[in-house]
Amino acid sequence: MKLSELDLGLMSEVANTPRGKGILLCIQCGRCTSSCPVARITKEHNPRRLMEMIILGFRSEVIPHQLPWYCLSCFTCLDRCPQGGDVGEVMFAIRNLAVKEGNVPAGVLAQAKSLMETGRVINPIRSALDKRESLGLGEIALGGLDEVQSILKKTKLDKVISPKETVKRK
Amino acid sequence: MKYAFFVGCLIPARELSYEVSVRKVLPALGIELVDMKDANCCAPFSIQSVDHASWMALAARNLCIAEEMGLDVLTLCNDCYESLLMVNTLLKNNKALKNKVNEILADVGKEFKGKSDVKHLIDVLYDDVGMKTIKNAITEPFTELKVGTQPGCHLTKPKRIHFEVLRGFRALDELIAATGAETIPYERKEMCCGGPLRDINDELARQVAREKLISLKNAEVQGIVTVCPFCYLQLDTGQLEVKRHFNEEYNLPVLHFIELLKMAMGMKLEDWEVKSHRIPLGDIVKGRIQEE
Numbered sequence: 289m290k291l292s293e294l295d296l297g298l299m300s301e302v303a304n305t306p307r308g309k310g311i312l313l314c315i316q317c318g319r320c321t322s323s324c325p326v327a328r329i330t331k332e333h334n335p336r337r338l339m340e341m342i343i344l345g346f347r348s349e350v351i352p353h354q355l356p357w358y359c360l361s362c363f364t365c366l367d368r369c370p371q372g373g374d375v376g377e378v379m380f381a382i383r384n385l386a387v388k389e390g391n392v393p394a395g396v397l398a399q400a401k402s403l404m405e406t407g408r409v410i411n412p413i414r415s416a417l418d419k420r421e422s423l424g425l426g427e428i429a430l431g432g433l434d435e436v437q438s439i440l441k442k443t444k445l446d447k448v449i450s451p452k453e454t455v456k457r458k
Numbered sequence: 459m460k461y462a463f464f465v466g467c468l469i470p471a472r473e474l475s476y477e478v479s480v481r482k483v484l485p486a487l488g489i490e491l492v493d494m495k496d497a498n499c500c501a502p503f504s505i506q507s508v509d510h511a512s513w514m515a516l517a518a519r520n521l522c523i524a525e526e527m528g529l530d531v532l533t534l535c536n537d538c539y540e541s542l543l544m545v546n547t548l549l550k551n552n553k554a555l556k557n558k559v560n561e562i563l564a565d566v567g568k569e570f571k572g573k574s575d576v577k578h579l580i581d582v583l584y585d586d587v588g589m590k591t592i593k594n595a596i597t598e599p600f601t602e603l604k605v606g607t608q609p610g611c612h613l614t615k616p617k618r619i620h621f622e623v624l625r626g627f628r629a630l631d632e633l634i635a636a637t638g639a640e641t642i643p644y645e646r647k648e649m650c651c652g653g654p655l656r657d658i659n660d661e662l663a664r665q666v667a668r669e670k671l672i673s674l675k676n677a678e679v680q681g682i683v684t685v686c687p688f689c690y691l692q693l694d695t696g697q698l699e700v701k702r703h704f705n706e707e708y709n710l711p712v713l714h715f716i717e718l719l720k721m722a723m724g725m726k727l728e729d730w731e732v733k734s735h736r737i738p739l740g741d742i743v744k745g746r747i748q749e750e
Contacts, residue, residue, distance in 0.1 A: 306510045306555075325650050329665045357658055360666070361503050362650035363615040367623075376616070383507040392508065395657030399504040403516075407498040409505065412471035419474055419730075425481075428470045432496035432519075435566040439519060442562050443511040 295347035301385070302342055308381030310374030314339045320365035320375040326358050333358040335365055335375050342382070352391050352455040356382040390454025400449050407436040459586055461532035462524040462574070463491040464542070467499050468687040469534055475731040476687060479716040480534060480579065482725065487587050487595060491532065494523050500538035503654045514555070515562040517545035521576075522568040530575040532582055536686035537654075540612035543576040547619045578613055579716065580685055584629035592636050597724040599638025603742060605718075606642055606679035606710075607634060608670070608693060610686040611650050624648075633715065634683060637722035644677035646670050652696075653688035664703055667696040671708045681711040681742055683718055690714060694736045711739045721746045 302308040320335040321327045327334055333355060341350050350356065359379040366376035386392070392400075399409040407430040412420070420428070430436070440446070469477050484491055499505070501516040520542060524531045533539045549556045550572040560569050577585075583592060613626035620626070627648075631641045652666025670693065674682060684690040694712040701707055712735065721727060726748040732739055 325652075325666055325669070326655075326662060329662065329669065354659075357507075358655075358662065360611075360650045360652065360654045361506075362611040362654075364611070364648070364650075366616045380506055380510070384510055387508050393658045396504045396507060398657075400508050403499055403501075403505060408467045409499050409502065410467040410471050416471055416474065420470065423474065423478060425470070425474070425477065426493055428465070430496065430498060432498060432523075435496075435519065435568075436498045436516065438566050439515045439562060440512055442565060443509060443515055445509055445512045448509045448512075 289346070289348075293348065294345035296345045298345045298347050298350075299343050302378065302381050305381040305384060307374070307377040307384075310369070310372070310378045311339060311342055311381075313369075313371040313373035314343065314375075315371055316340055317370060319368050319370060323364040323368045325362060325364070326360060330358075335359070335379070338382070339375065339378065342378075350382065351386050351389055353458045354393075356386055357393055357396075387448060388451055390451050391457050392449060397449060400445065404437065404440055404445060406430065407433045459488060460490040460492060460529055461577070461582065462494050462527045462529040464494050464497055464500070464520065464524075464531050464533045464538060466533065466535045466538045466687070468691070473687045473690060473714070473734075475734045476534060476690070476714045476716065478731070479714065479720045483716055483720050483723065486723065487583075487591060489582065489587065492527060492529060494520065494527070494531075497523055500533075500535075500541040502537040502541055506541065511562070513541070514545055514549075514559050517541050518549060518559045518563060518570045519566070519568055521546055521549075521574060522563065522570055524574040525571055530577055532577055532579065534579050535688070536578070536610040536612040537688060539576065539578045543619050546572070546574070546576050578626070578685070580613060580626055580629050580633065583633055589632060589636060592633065592719075596636060596638070596722045598746075599722050600718075601638055603639040603681070604642050604679050605634065605639050605681045605683045606644050606674045606677055607631065607647065608651060608682055608684045608686075608689045609647070610684070610689045613685060630683075630685060630715065634718065637718050639718065642677045642679050644673045644679070646673035649673075651689040651692040653692040656688075656692065663692070664696065664699050667692050668700050668704060668706070671697065671700060671710065674710055675708050679710065681713060681739075683713050683715050685715045697737050709737060711735060711737050711742055713739070713742070
């Protein structure tokens, strides 16, 4: 990687998103990584290092990468950060940016599409519906689907999940 | 006591035993559940990861429905709880954000006012029903049953939207003690179940679940008690996946907390409920199954 390939605006870009402000407080102490259940399992995932790469502007190593999707959002790091740096929140900010460039796992994409079509991310299969009926449980049809779709039209979710230009996932 | 009942996506689709038990036990404890009929998905981890504005607006729409009902929201899922509680807290405390979200909601004739609270099943049982009422309702307590609890992450985290650090842990432990069962501490109790990574990175999700299972097995528990449908799925069905990929068997039955309470209150589990558990419940339900 060359110096000219760094994106020095990356940190402010993250900091200016609704959940990204915490990046400005990061002192690289690593308490997030030592609290992270995924980092315990795989050395590949290291929240401190991800924060460092954002601070230094390594855009191509973060935004198209699968690493932001290794986070469980268990919020252990968020509660333990001595700076109140909200690492777990910054992860959401990074993923929001990643999605806008086409870095979205198939499972997440499927849930977003299901949300647009049905108002739910998970829908019951036929046998579950039959079982509900036999148990006398109420219907779970979503009456407000038109409202949900109208909201998602306004937030342009369809465009968010299928951006015109996409980066190659790493 | 009356609540706007937010049942979520996963429970009515896959974990009917959880829903049925809640609908049976809570009224027996004096709680009236009013279905939130037109509620949409809470907008969990996946949707929050995709788009901030869509998350906020959809969670707020649900909160508006509860406000219109004039009730607080009761959730059964840690993911729903986190999403709704987080948005409720943020919008109540940030006028600019509230105005922005209300602008989106105006099109569908909704307005977030901040009049309702969001509660998890455990909050409602522990704070609102209260330990005294629950203890009085126990007629067939468990004896010599040792369980490990999986409180899950978002029952207690992040601490800024909860009143007290790890309060949910204590609440759940006390509730379990009321049923006569004993809670055994274990090393990885605070650790995530791995659920959010299902369908994103199945291998990692399995490995996280395995860490928990190893820790639970080492603590010599007879079963696991969960309060979240994702934790339940991850630890129950997840055990079969761990078995397949690591060739390891843990054989730890997993119960929704409400099922444990239901049985301790003298209500039997039906045959289909028992069978809905992928890891056989074994001795835990001995004499507590409805005869056909």
